[in-house]
Amino acid sequence: MTSPSNNSPVISARNLRLTLGEGDAAVEILRGIDLDVARGETLALLGPSGSGKSSLMSVLSGLERATSGKLTVAGEDFTALNEDALAMARRGRIGIVLQAFHLLPTMTAVENVATPLELAGEDGAWERATAELEAVGLGHRLTHYPAQLSGGEQQRVAIARAIVSRPPLIFADEPTGNLDTNTGASVEDALFERRAETGATLIIITHDRKLAERCNRVVTLGDGLIATDTAAV
Numbered sequence: 001m002t003s004p005s006n007n008s009p010v011i012s013a014r015n016l017r018l019t020l021g022e023g024d025a026a027v028e029i030l031r032g033i034d035l036d037v038a039r040g041e042t043l044a045l046l047g048p049s050g051s052g053k054s055s056l057m058s059v060l061s062g063l064e065r066a067t068s069g070k071l072t073v074a075g076e077d078f079t080a081l082n083e084d085a086l087a088m089a090r091r092g093r094i095g096i097v098l099q100a101f102h103l104l105p106t107m108t109a110v111e112n113v114a115t116p117l118e119l120a121g122e123d124g125a126w127e128r129a130t131a132e133l134e135a136v137g138l139g140h141r142l143t144h145y146p147a148q149l150s151g152g153e154q155q156r157v158a159i160a161r162a163i164v165s166r167p168p169l170i171f172a173d174e175p176t177g178n179l180d181t182n183t184g185a186s187v188e189d190a191l192f193e194r195r196a197e198t199g200a201t202l203i204i205i206t207h208d209r210k211l212a213e214r215c216n217r218v219v220t221l222g223d224g225l226i227a228t229d230t231a232a233v
């Protein structure tokens with residue numbers, strides 16, 4: 001594994017393409033994405049439905065392999081890895097928060113957060129999970145199961161789980177899309193606060209202009225290509 005210097009981009013993508021399906025059914029979903037993302041940046045990804053936002057997130061986070069192009073993430077050449085190696089490379093590098101919270105229903109809040117650390121063989125999983133849940137305001141809900149938590153609380157657990165291993169990179173796909181406005185705002189605050197405290201890079205897919213304004217860069221996609229790329233003033 002190469003060890004990236006602190007000022008090299010945490011993501012470097014060159015001419016990334018993603019084609020799904022074959023022959024007549026082939027669909028070109030990403031059509032040549034060039035993108036560098038600096039450490040600690042907060043980047044909002046906007047664009048019309050079907051423009052490729054979720055697909056780009058899948059490729060950048062190593063959930064899906066690009067069809068062609070070059071992608072380096074946190075010092076690792078993702079385009080050189082097969083699916084098993086990609087799964088390994090994601091560990092410790094990437095945290096993901098999705099619109100539907102995807103917590104394990106048979107595990108308590110603290111178990112949901114501690115499990116990824118335990119699977120990675122890390123020490124102090126329980127203590128770290130507890131501290132992370134306290135940091136997102138859930139110190140009083142540690143032993144609750146997902147079904148006993150509100151939507152906003154479940155999303156805080158998902159944030160704690162994504163961030164507990166201190167990945168350099170966090171992806172969030174419409175993380176407040178399933179929540180009412182007030183709950184969404186407080187979950188958003190928790191996400192941005194924890195990001196700032198840990199220094200992670202955050203890439204957030206959203207349709208919410210206000211949420212995008214909290215980021216220091218706004219990238220819009222159109223038809224599988226980057227349409228605009230604007231730094232906040």
Ligand SMILES: Nc1ncnc2c1ncn2[C@@H]1O[C@H](COP(=O)(O)OP(=O)(O)OP(=O)(O)O)[C@@H](O)[C@H]1O
Nearest residue numbers: 020021027029047048049050051052053054055056
């Ligand atoms: N497995 C697949 N096979 C073929 N086409 C697909 C597949 N998955 C996604 N697509 C197509 O790729 C395009 C981009 O989808 P994607 O979900 O990335 O868009 P999006 O910008 O995230 O949209 P939304 O805002 O609606 O979530 C869409 O036209 C979609 O229909």
